[in-house]
Amino acid sequence: MINEKRLMTDLEELAEFGRDDSGGITRRSFSREETSARKWFEERLRDAGMQTRVDAAGNIIGRFGKQGPAVAGGSHIDTIRNGGKYDGSLGILAALESVRCIQERGTALANPLEVIAFADEEERFFGFFGSYAMTGVVTANEIEEACDESGIRLSDAMKEYGLDYRRVSEAKRDRSAIKAFVELHIEQGPLLYNQGVPIGVVNGVDADYRFGVSFRGRRDHAGFPMSNRRDAFAAMCSVVQTMDHYRKEIGGNNTRLTVGDVRVVPGIENVVPDQAYCSMDFRDERRLVLQRIESALKDTAEKVTRQSGVTVHVEPILRINDVPFDKEVCDTIREAARDLGIAYRDMQSGAGHDAQVMGQHIPAAMIFVPNTDGRSHCPEEHVSKQHIFLGASVLCRTMERLARA
Amino acid sequence: MINEKRLMTDLEELAEFGRDDSGGITRRSFSREETSARKWFEERLRDAGMQTRVDAAGNIIGRFGKQGPAVAGGSHIDTIRNGGKYDGSLGILAALESVRCIQERGTALANPLEVIAFADEEERFFGFFGSYAMTGVVTANEIEEACDESGIRLSDAMKEYGLDYRRVSEAKRDRSAIKAFVELHIEQGPLLYNQGVPIGVVNGVDADYRFGVSFRGRRDHAGFPMSNRRDAFAAMCSVVQTMDHYRKEIGGNNTRLTVGDVRVVPGIENVVPDQAYCSMDFRDERRLVLQRIESALKDTAEKVTRQSGVTVHVEPILRINDVPFDKEVCDTIREAARDLGIAYRDMQSGAGHDAQVMGQHIPAAMIFVPNTDGRSHCPEEHVSKQHIFLGASVLCRTMERLARA
Numbered sequence: 001m002i003n004e005k006r007l008m009t010d011l012e013e014l015a016e017f018g019r020d021d022s023g024g025i026t027r028r029s030f031s032r033e034e035t036s037a038r039k040w041f042e043e044r045l046r047d048a049g050m051q052t053r054v055d056a057a058g059n060i061i062g063r064f065g066k067q068g069p070a071v072a073g074g075s076h077i078d079t080i081r082n083g084g085k086y087d088g089s090l091g092i093l094a095a096l097e098s099v100r101c102i103q104e105r106g107t108a109l110a111n112p113l114e115v116i117a118f119a120d121e122e123e124r125f126f127g128f129f130g131s132y133a134m135t136g137v138v139t140a141n142e143i144e145e146a147c148d149e150s151g152i153r154l155s156d157a158m159k160e161y162g163l164d165y166r167r168v169s170e171a172k173r174d175r176s177a178i179k180a181f182v183e184l185h186i187e188q189g190p191l192l193y194n195q196g197v198p199i200g201v202v203n204g205v206d207a208d209y210r211f212g213v214s215f216r217g218r219r220d221h222a223g224f225p226m227s228n229r230r231d232a233f234a235a236m237c238s239v240v241q242t243m244d245h246y247r248k249e250i251g252g253n254n255t256r257l258t259v260g261d262v263r264v265v266p267g268i269e270n271v272v273p274d275q276a277y278c279s280m281d282f283r284d285e286r287r288l289v290l291q292r293i294e295s296a297l298k299d300t301a302e303k304v305t306r307q308s309g310v311t312v313h314v315e316p317i318l319r320i321n322d323v324p325f326d327k328e329v330c331d332t333i334r335e336a337a338r339d340l341g342i343a344y345r346d347m348q349s350g351a352g353h354d355a356q357v358m359g360q361h362i363p364a365a366m367i368f369v370p371n372t373d374g375r376s377h378c379p380e381e382h383v384s385k386q387h388i389f390l391g392a393s394v395l396c397r398t399m400e401r402l403a404r405a
Numbered sequence: 406m407i408n409e410k411r412l413m414t415d416l417e418e419l420a421e422f423g424r425d426d427s428g429g430i431t432r433r434s435f436s437r438e439e440t441s442a443r444k445w446f447e448e449r450l451r452d453a454g455m456q457t458r459v460d461a462a463g464n465i466i467g468r469f470g471k472q473g474p475a476v477a478g479g480s481h482i483d484t485i486r487n488g489g490k491y492d493g494s495l496g497i498l499a500a501l502e503s504v505r506c507i508q509e510r511g512t513a514l515a516n517p518l519e520v521i522a523f524a525d526e527e528e529r530f531f532g533f534f535g536s537y538a539m540t541g542v543v544t545a546n547e548i549e550e551a552c553d554e555s556g557i558r559l560s561d562a563m564k565e566y567g568l569d570y571r572r573v574s575e576a577k578r579d580r581s582a583i584k585a586f587v588e589l590h591i592e593q594g595p596l597l598y599n600q601g602v603p604i605g606v607v608n609g610v611d612a613d614y615r616f617g618v619s620f621r622g623r624r625d626h627a628g629f630p631m632s633n634r635r636d637a638f639a640a641m642c643s644v645v646q647t648m649d650h651y652r653k654e655i656g657g658n659n660t661r662l663t664v665g666d667v668r669v670v671p672g673i674e675n676v677v678p679d680q681a682y683c684s685m686d687f688r689d690e691r692r693l694v695l696q697r698i699e700s701a702l703k704d705t706a707e708k709v710t711r712q713s714g715v716t717v718h719v720e721p722i723l724r725i726n727d728v729p730f731d732k733e734v735c736d737t738i739r740e741a742a743r744d745l746g747i748a749y750r751d752m753q754s755g756a757g758h759d760a761q762v763m764g765q766h767i768p769a770a771m772i773f774v775p776n777t778d779g780r781s782h783c784p785e786e787h788v789s790k791q792h793i794f795l796g797a798s799v800l801c802r803t804m805e806r807l808a809r810a
Contacts, residue, residue, distance in 0.1 A: 188626040190633055221593040222663035222686045223755020228595055233664050237642050258627035259638050260676050262669035269665045269684040279674040281627045350628020
């Protein structure tokens with residue numbers, strides 16, 4: 001049912017917006033490159049006979065059909081710096097292709113179909129900005145404070161694109177406006193690819209608790225005795241090691257800890273560091289595990305502070321609870337896969353997605369396709385042509401099942 | 406015998422050259438601030454009746470007396486960025502004060518006295534540049550390659566100061582030119598201060614082996630399963646922990662490991678790092694311990710590479726062997742302290758000094774004075790007035806004993 005060639009052509013064309021020197025895509029939210037891509041995408045929606053609008057947060061909404069709660073598919077249109085060509089793009093283009101196919105099949109529909117391209121998912125300014133706005137949890141005050149890493153304000157970037165941030169609340173949609181939201185996305189992990197399963201039915205998104213941990217000790221010369229040191233980096237290593245132990249003990253093998261942002265001051269070979277900082281990102285499908293890990297982290301910080309003479313300070317950055325997806329939407333995805341004779345498996349998402357924000361307000365779920373080699377957020381990000389076809393087919397069938405009369 | 410007021414005035418005056426906003430001293434080698442300090446110091450040497458010259462490496466040499474092997478005291482005139490006012494300064498000013506006192510006492514001398522202010526000890530360009538040049542182990546080719554961290558060439562900085570780097574070999578002095586070199590310095594550690602002993606007789610300088618350790622793994626999303634990760638920072642923590650174990654096992658409590666320069670790429674909270682780097686500085690009075698630790702580090706790197714999928718590469722940065730100081734010069738320091746009824750203890754230096762470079766070619770030793778709170782290389786670096794007086798007195802008496810007829 002899916003027109004594979006049409007979808008592949010769309011993917012190639014969209015990938016030209018923001019293509020950078022290294023072969024990656026840099027199409028950051030509300031950038032010039034993204035604005036061009038948005039125009040192109042709106043045209044594709046209209047070509048497919050859809051009515052388009054851009055809401056007060058910059059979300060692009062294409063609609064086919066009249067009144068009633070919409071069955072929506074989509075994802076986001078922005079990318080990280082030097083990202084890949086499937087993250088976000090596949091979800092919006094497969095939803096577009098699904099609407100085209102359902103039209104072509106002439107299925108009688110009880111509900112309108114929608115394609116949604118969310119704004120600023122990748123955290124140039126905010127992260128999940130579009131889906132937060134659509135579910136009504138962003139305020140104009142929060143936008144006033146949001147800047148990208150070079151100090152450009154979200155409010156200014158929105159203005160340049162033609163939006164007034166003070167009207168952001170207008171982007172909010174009632175629960176009754178959307179019957180279901182389905183997001184097709186590449187798995188940002190190796191599970192499906194390693195197991196050779198083409199479809200992941202995502203039952204929920206893991207909880208994600210993130211902390212900034214600061215260490216303040218004393219700067220000493222590298223000849224200084226070990227026993228009297230107050231070494232900020234040594235304290236960091238000790239906390240990281242202890243928390244990796246608690247990760248396994250409180251959580252288990254599927255609980256994850258990522259220490260991604262690490263800084264050590266003064267950063268001189270022959271000087272014992274007096275300051276250090278690291279981020280700690282914990283993920284698990286059970287928020288209770290992360291709540292217990294948070295307690296353990298605070299206890300560890302206090303213990304290390306008492307014992308090492310290095311003051312350890314824990315600052316929560318993020319507490320996103322696990323979001324279970326809608327059982328009926330998940331069932332429909334399974335039925336769609338069975339209709340088409342495509343193998344699938346249930347799974348969790350370790351990464352955050354717009355569907356997880358939407359899923360806290362309306363029935364939502366996700367379909368994952370295998371990520372060749374498990375690489376994502378990089379130019380090497382890859383989904384095979386066959387998996388693109390199978391994923392888009394399941395999305396199409398799911399939307400059709402949800403919307404048909 | 407020491408004129409305490411004169412010495413304290415000199416210390417205060419020298420500290421004005423390069424005083425920075427935070428109350429520290431930034432008098433980096435061959436900078437404008439250092440050049441002004443050099444002029445001031447040469448004048449002080451001449452005021453004390455000494456003949457002065459600047460050698461081909463920029464070392465300032467003041468000499469009192471005629472022919473024969475000199476008894477020299479001194480240290481370096483440059484500081485690190487935002488350093489303290491005693492490191493280097495105390496050694497050159499106490500040597501100057503010693504020469505003035507010996508003159509005033511009218512001691513009959515068999516040897517001339519010298520005060521030496523070494524160039525670029527603090528590694529703006531080279532580290533121990535002046536003492537390396539005086540002992541003949543620096544070549545013009547090496548100078549051509551030396552730059553500071555902002556890319557300024559040592560050769561250009563020397564030229565601006567009026568020196569031709571191609572003539573650096575002229576700075577070399579024969580072994581017979583110097584009978585002994587004695588350097589008074591603050592201890593860059595807490596030992597003397599904590600034990601309440603005013604004088605350290607330094608028997609030698611510890612060996613210092615330094616490595617750059619690079620880790621290359623794979624960049625993954627923070628939702629990626631732990632078991633399949635190739636996390637560069639996790640590998641670094643593991644190597645640091647293993648090497649801290651070997652430090653104690655191969656060396657002991659007095660073997661030191663400093664991990665000072667730490668970098669993690671890409672440094673994003675929700676991305677598993679694919680690249681990491683850390684420096685590892687090992688110190689011990691026995692080079693054999695450090696040689697064994699180097700083997701253990703290489704084995705550990707290979708093992709982690711094999712087991713974790715993160716490639717670990719070890720690059721030696723520095724291999725400075727331990728330098729035992731001259732027994733007779735050390736004895737003379739002890740006798741000098743006993744002459745004056747000042748308590749002392751034997752000790753090692755964990756930090757590197759010009760005396761350690763000189764000590765590989767001529768009889769040399771060091772006198773340490775207590776470092777209040779053990780802080781050094783920072784604006785808070787402090788030596789009490791009493792300890793300055795006692796240290797300078799022992800230096801003066803040592804030089805007098807070594808040079809008298």
